Amino acid sequence: xxxxxxxxxxxxxxxxxxxxxxxxxxxxxxxxxxxxxxxxxxxxxxxxxxxxxxxxxxxxxxxxxxxxxxxxxxxxxxxxxxxxxxxxxxxxxxxxxxxxxxxxxxxxxxxxxxxxxxxxxxxxxxxxxxxxxxxxxxxxxxxxxxxxxxxxxxxxxxxxxxxxxxxxxxxxxxxxxxxxxxxxxxxxxxxxxxxxxxxxxxxxxxxxx
Numbered sequence: 001x002x003x004x005x006x007x008x009x010x011x012x013x014x015x016x017x018x019x020x021x022x023x024x025x026x027x028x029x030x031x032x033x034x035x036x037x038x039x040x041x042x043x044x045x046x047x048x049x050x051x052x053x054x055x056x057x058x059x060x061x062x063x064x065x066x067x068x069x070x071x072x073x074x075x076x077x078x079x080x081x082x083x084x085x086x087x088x089x090x091x092x093x094x095x096x097x098x099x100x101x102x103x104x105x106x107x108x109x110x111x112x113x114x115x116x117x118x119x120x121x122x123x124x125x126x127x128x129x130x131x132x133x134x135x136x137x138x139x140x141x142x143x144x145x146x147x148x149x150x151x152x153x154x155x156x157x158x159x160x161x162x163x164x165x166x167x168x169x170x171x172x173x174x175x176x177x178x179x180x181x182x183x184x185x186x187x188x189x190x191x192x193x194x195x196x197x198x199x200x201x202x203x204x205x206x207x208x209x
Contacts (some may be wrong), residue, residue: 034060034090037120058119064089064147066142072155074160075132082128085142085153090121093146097127100148134159 005061030038037060065088087095092160097105098112105111105127112128124146130135142153 006046007084028169029058032058032060032089034062036060037090059090061090061148062075062088064144064146065146066115066151066153068142068153068155071155073155073157074166075157076160076162077134079132080128080130081132081157082126082184083155083157084127085155087116087123087125087142087144087151088121089123089144089146090145093144095123095142095144097125098141100141108162129157132159 009191025040027040040056040058041053042056043051043053065087067088069084069086073081073083075096087093095115097111099105105113108115110130112130114128115173116118116124118124125142127142137157137159140155140157142155144151
């Protein structure tokens with residue numbers, strides 16, 4: 001690819017991650033790659049202000065490339081899990097998630113899909129599966145396709161079992177150096193019996209005796 005302008009003194013500046021400059025009447029990009037995509041400015045100056053500039057956008061078209069940073073995930077039943085893949089594509093592609101059975105997943109309360117831009121041609125695709133069930137475990141396909149081709153990446157989701165640990169009861173070992181004292185059973189003593197007082201006889205009764 002060659003840029004050509006009608007000026008004797010000018011500078012071509014590329015606004016890439018690491019900005020570069022080039023002096024000359026022509027800028028030729030040989031064996032152009034996706035990393036050469038971006039905005040370029042052609043600045044013409046002859047020492048007498050003002051300078052004149054022109055903005056140009058370079059786009060490189062290529063078939064999608066799917067990269068999977070982690071192809072194995074594990075999670076227990078009843079939890080949520082997120083799996084990811086990176087897609088590099090230009091022009092824009094149609095991105096989808098599938099189960100290994102061929103079922104296409106749709107954005108819903110069960111499946112939450114997100115596309116996060118990383119740069120001009122890279123996306124991070126995120127799939128969150130909520131409230132995992134037994135039927136959710138297996139392989140998932142991250143697919144990207146545009147007019148130039150199609151690419152896929154595979155992620156496997158497996159069940160992670162939570163091991164519950166129980167502590168054994170602790171038995172207290174008696175000290176052999178000390179004698180074990182038996183507990184005494186205290187029986188309460190009943191109160192002493194009370195003597196019944198004799199009722200005095202009436203005086204009239206004594207007179208008749």
